[in-house]
Amino acid sequence: MTQTPRIFDGHNDALLRLWRGDGPATDAFAAEAPGHITLPRAKAGRFGGGFFAMFALDAATGLDLAIFDNPPYDTPLPPQMDRALAWDIVQGQARVAQELDAAGQVWLCRTGAELRRAWDAGDPMAMLLHLEGAECIGPDLEGLDALYDLGLRSIGPVWSRPTAFAHGVPFRFPSDGDTGPGLTDAGRALVRECVRRRMVVDCSHMTMKGFYDVADEGTALVATHSNAHGISPSARNLTDDQLRAIGETNGMVGLNFGTVFLRPDGRRDAAGALDHAMAHLDRMIALAGEDHVGLGSDFDGAPMPEGLDSAADLPNLVQRMRDAGYGAALIDKLCHENWLRYLERTLP
Numbered sequence: 001m002t003q004t005p006r007i008f009d010g011h012n013d014a015l016l017r018l019w020r021g022d023g024p025a026t027d028a029f030a031a032e033a034p035g036h037i038t039l040p041r042a043k044a045g046r047f048g049g050g051f052f053a054m055f056a057l058d059a060a061t062g063l064d065l066a067i068f069d070n071p072p073y074d075t076p077l078p079p080q081m082d083r084a085l086a087w088d089i090v091q092g093q094a095r096v097a098q099e100l101d102a103a104g105q106v107w108l109c110r111t112g113a114e115l116r117r118a119w120d121a122g123d124p125m126a127m128l129l130h131l132e133g134a135e136c137i138g139p140d141l142e143g144l145d146a147l148y149d150l151g152l153r154s155i156g157p158v159w160s161r162p163t164a165f166a167h168g169v170p171f172r173f174p175s176d177g178d179t180g181p182g183l184t185d186a187g188r189a190l191v192r193e194c195v196r197r198r199m200v201v202d203c204s205h206m207t208m209k210g211f212y213d214v215a216d217e218g219t220a221l222v223a224t225h226s227n228a229h230g231i232s233p234s235a236r237n238l239t240d241d242q243l244r245a246i247g248e249t250n251g252m253v254g255l256n257f258g259t260v261f262l263r264p265d266g267r268r269d270a271a272g273a274l275d276h277a278m279a280h281l282d283r284m285i286a287l288a289g290e291d292h293v294g295l296g297s298d299f300d301g302a303p304m305p306e307g308l309d310s311a312a313d314l315p316n317l318v319q320r321m322r323d324a325g326y327g328a329a330l331i332d333k334l335c336h337e338n339w340l341r342y343l344e345r346t347l348p
Contacts, residue, residue, distance in 0.1 A: 002322075004315040008255025008336035009050025010118070010296030011130070011169075011204070011225035015093040017054050017151030017300045018100075025178050026098045026103045036299035036310045039105060042125060045314035048336065049119065049126030049222055051154055051200075054093040056086035056135050063171065064305060068260040068268040069112055072143035075171045078161045079182075086135035087143065094150045097129055102279075107250070108151050112344035119340060128343070130202065130224070133159035139186040141193060148197065153347055155194055156202035156224070157187055158210070160236075164302050165190050168211045173231040173266035177242075191217045198348045200224075204236070204256075211242060220251035220346070225296030226259045228283040230233075231276065251344045253288055254296020255280055257317075259303045273305030273318065281334070290330055294339045 014037040018025040032040050039049065058081050067073045098331050099110040106127040107118040109252050118126035128150045137143045159167035161303045165187030167180040182192065191214055194201050202210045204223045223246065229237040238246075240255065246253050255277060260268055262276040299311060307316045 004046045004198060004318045005332050005335040006048035006119075006122075007050075007311075007314050008044045008126070008339045009047055010252070010294055010339060011132075011256070011301075012050050012297055012299040013053055013301030015052050015096050015142075016057060019089075019093045020057075020239060025099050025167060025270040028106060029100060029105055036297075036304065039312075041310045043310040044312035045064075045310070047125065047311040048122070049128075050339075051128045051296075052131040053130045054090045054097075055132040055159065056081055056089040056300075058085075063270060067171065068266065068303070071173045071306050073171065073173055073264040073266070074175075077170050080162050080164075081135040083135060083138065086133075090131065090136045092102060094129070094147070097127065097151070101127070110151050110153060110348070112347040114342060115343055115347065116337040119309060119336070122250060128153055128201075130154040130156070132156045132281075133161070133163060133205070134165055134190065135163050137190070139164040141190060143235075144190075144193065148199075152199070153201035154224075155190070157183070157190060157206065159205050166172045166213075167207050167244055168205045169207055169235040173234040173260075175235040176208070176229055176239055177208040177211065177234070177235050177237075179235055180207045180209070182207060188213065191219065195219045198346060200343075201348060208239070208242070212245075215245060215249060219249075220342070221246045221318060222251045222342075223238060223253045223296075225254050225256040225298050227256050228281045230283055231235070231279050232264050232266060233259055234266055236261055240287050243284055247288040247292045250292070250294055250336060251293055251317045253284055254294045254339075256297070256301065257304055257308055259305055261302075262305065268303050269307040270303065274307050274320055277305065277317065278320050281321070282324075290333060291338055293334055295334065295337075299328065306338065
């Protein structure tokens, strides 16, 4: 049997899950369950690492996944989050990342060369620290230095709510991402500073106007966990023109496994969603180019397809690629090599 290539993941919410749990995070990460990404499940599915997001969850305005059961839907954007609260939450998740690193369960990477060494070593898994929504950073960029020193190398200026830097798209179906304004002046300053520091700027969750504003600042367009709007018309997905722009700027887009972003009907239903995942991959490759597409699972943050219940099931997705006629070289690109090459030329 052909071995499954190792997987580099563009986005997951494992740190949020571990931060919210009881007991030591290192114990929970080493356990069989629960969670989409644990050490046993990662080993079983050849999950080799990726972007681990820190996200300031506002429990008072949490997202009710039941809305996805009856499209169409249109959730209003929650209010901007208090910066001090967001800072405390993100610092808690940063501590979890450092605990996993200190325990030898992950290798927290800060440079492109370090990432490649970690990947080639194979164990422990490689971790890149990502911030999903920059609520914890001041409009004058206060806090960015401290986060960078902790290992932060990737920032999404928004989740699906406004920040001082930009607007996020609502969870709306059907809709494209043209739902609000783009980058603020502070947002442009943040993007410029990320470019100067050679950090990744993630456009997932950003409005269409914000997406093109990022391009205007001279950086590659990256959407770590977004899909093709032409297959599933969610506001969270990218139009054909946006996918082309990612390829034209030498950027990256990662396939989101969340059923609500895969299915053409926008439903949470897990049945058949892996078939739709292949349709998204086909379109993303055709438009962005085969060197600019990877995976961005949204593990521990979204409802998963039937047959892809956790990282342990990643071989099922790879087998779908083989069944669709994807060759070994293309599969390696999608599974890890495109992300690694992009990050080697982008990170410090």
